[in-house]
Amino acid sequence: MAYNLTDHQINCTPGTGVAMIRTHPEDPPLTSTEAARVAWLIARMAKRGIAGDEVDLSDLKLKLDRILDGARKRAEQAAAAAAAGK
Numbered sequence: 794m795a796y797n798l799t800d801h802q803i804n805c806t807p808g809t810g811v812a813m814i815r816t817h818p819e820d821p822p823l824t825s826t827e828a829a830r831v832a833w834l835i836a837r838m839a840k841r842g843i844a845g846d847e848v849d850l851s852d853l854k855l856k857l858d859r860i861l862d863g864a865r866k867r868a869e870q871a872a873a874a875a876a877a878g879k
Contacts, residue, residue: 820861821868827860834860 823831834857841848 821864823860823864827864830860831857 834853838850838853841850841853
């Protein structure tokens with residue numbers, strides 16, 4: 794799975810001061826901290842990729858998946874709270 798951080802959209806939720814960054818249409822919106830962690834992990838993957846194709850990236854992919862899973866869970870909870878408030 795490829796992650797592209799060049800096409801992103803930043804939305805700030807009014808009243809919260811939290812910027813949500815959208816990195817990919819299929820991914821949930823990320824906080825600025827999550828986006829920075831994702832960028833750092835992708836940079837580490839690229840650095841390891843320079844060493845060759847036989848280098849194991851599974852540990853970094855698991856960390857990336859954990860960040861995205863947490864963002865998905867937060868987005869689902871926010872959607873459920875918004876639906877309950879209506």
